[in-house]
Amino acid sequence: MPKQKVHKGLKRRVKITANKKVKYKKAGGSHLMSAMSPKRRRSLGKACYIDGSIQKTTLRQLCAE
Numbered sequence: 001m002p003k004q005k006v007h008k009g010l011k012r013r014v015k016i017t018a019n020k021k022v023k024y025k026k027a028g029g030s031h032l033m034s035a036m037s038p039k040r041r042r043s044l045g046k047a048c049y050i051d052g053s054i055q056k057t058t059l060r061q062l063c064a065e
Contacts, residue, residue: 007061014050014058022050022058 014024029044036044050058059065 004063023047
């Protein structure tokens with residue numbers, strides 16, 4: 001049986017932590033910040049984590065299970 005291939009697009013967008021959590025950057029934080037509230041701008045700068053069944057699928061796509 002052939003080896004599993006890593007999903008290259010996903011590999012560039014997420015990082016797997018030591019505890020197998022999937023970390024990613026929120027969308028919409030590159031421009032048009034003047035229309036956003038300061039609270040929204042601060043939250044866009046922070047990292048976010050995937051949880052639940054999507055995390056399992058993501059780890060499978062990255063061959064990191």
